[in-house]
Amino acid sequence: MSPPVLQAQGLVKRYGHVVAMDDCDFELGAGEILAVIGDNGAGKSTLIKALSGAVIPDAGEIRLDGRTVAFQSPIEARRAGIETVYQNLALLPALSIVDNMFLGREIRSPGFIGKWLRRLDREEMRKVARKNLTELGLLTIQDIDQAVETLSGGQRQGVAVVRAVAFGSKVVIMDEPTAALGVREGRRVLDLIRQVRDRGLPIVLISHNMPHVFEVADRIHVHRLGKRIATLDPTDVDMSDAVAIMTGAIEPPPQDKPAL
């Protein structure tokens, strides 16, 4: 594995008597797609929320680029360069593509009108949005002032991914990006994910879709009972073994735990 960008050690999170994370470790290497798989209730989303700032772990340590971080909110994680594409996308349907991309981090005009009249620099925002959409090949979105609700499911996913990539300087987390899509649009989103990786941005991909996971992932983090029980190389194991390990039907292969 390449040097880790984002790592976590010994994460614990309890909700009353329920232990959602139980001494959980995590590593994401530079420029890789790491798939996180696990059965329902295994605690995947708690882990992801801890990494993206939505959950504050009771114990353990998270490091970004080797530096210890302790996010108190998703906004702090975003500021540190970790962007999350939520399963519901967190797009505002009535707002335009540009407005959505810059929501919460709008660009104001230079000089007096920006500082005192608080005027938005729409031209600049359009330019940046268009540049990012074009770079990721979302060329068919012609009018970036059109409302997001007029887009197809795949296009919306595309906008959410582009937004994350445009601002995520270190890590992009994607929660079930293909779950709501048809076969063809799902394929296109997988292409998009690869393109993001090829630009050098590491991706954490949470997915239930094993064919998709095996198609794009460089490594697979298997989550079970609140912790990582194995890290698999998708070229070494086949899909049914991965599912068997995930569900506890077979023992995971011996792991060489990378030193932190």
Place this chain on the structure above:
Amino acid sequence: MHPVRFDHHPVGGILRFQRFLHSKPTAAPLMVLLLSLIAFAFIAGERFFTPFNISLIIQQVTVIGILGAAQTLIILSAGIDLSVAAIMVLSSVVMGRIGVVYGLPIEIALLAGFAAGSACGFLNGLLITRLRLPPFIATLGTWSVFFALNLWFSEAQTVRSADIDRLAPVLKFFGERVGIFGAQLTYGSFLMLGLFALLWYVLNWTAWGRRVYAVGDDKEAADLAGIRSDRMLLSIYTVAGLICALGGWVAIGRLGSVSPQSFYEGNLDAITAVVIGGCSLFGGRGSILGTLIGALIVGVFRSGLKIAGVDVLWQEFTVGALIIAAVAMDQWIRKVSA
């Protein structure tokens, strides 16, 4: 790197019209306004279509227009404020009592009025964001609370016109008229038009304005996208309260006196203007200029029907029908996103 392509679907005629109305929320109310002006020019005769009568309509909708502007901010945020008129009257009572009855300097009276209005809006915002009350219930409660405070502070007494003229004539500033080509406009009318222009700018050209739409469109998504929605809502209700206080000052000029019993149903008239103006009661959709047009539509219908000699009850009937038509239209337009 190869481009990722997603399919486009062809669009038919009616659907295209629906999309047009969807992307231009003021188009439908503007058409209704123009058609009703033309219709009443024929029905009500030449007494209707004079500069004087048109300017009278603008004067008549001034106070409701300002309340409608405040209400628009709130409805865009997917809320509703039943207390806008009560806030307005309370603010005008505070201005009138402090400036005339207590005889304090006018600047203090006005500041106190604005502070009262903002505080009322802030309280609404707190109830909605901290206690998580639905806006309808929270403001139904504060409507009565503010109305009672208004009766208490005013001792249920009207501040008379002559006393205002003598002690604090500035309070009636917005009622003063200027004549242009036979039209009679008040400073209040100009203030209302200026307020709409300002809010249009704020809603379309500032981050705060875009966030008003975002919070109203989908609060959870806005939170995930990094907006602090509750803080936004608090600021929206406070700004709405401030605008209501401004409406209170204008209302003193309009009425000539400060009456605690005035505009009791002004909140409903304001909601009417917003809804006829094409704002969706589900939030996130609509235009502030639509509310101005909506208020003018109501004014045009009332004036036209009156000049045509139609009974007042049919004016009410027509306004009711307009509301129903506007909301039905909104339901249809919103289906675009489905």
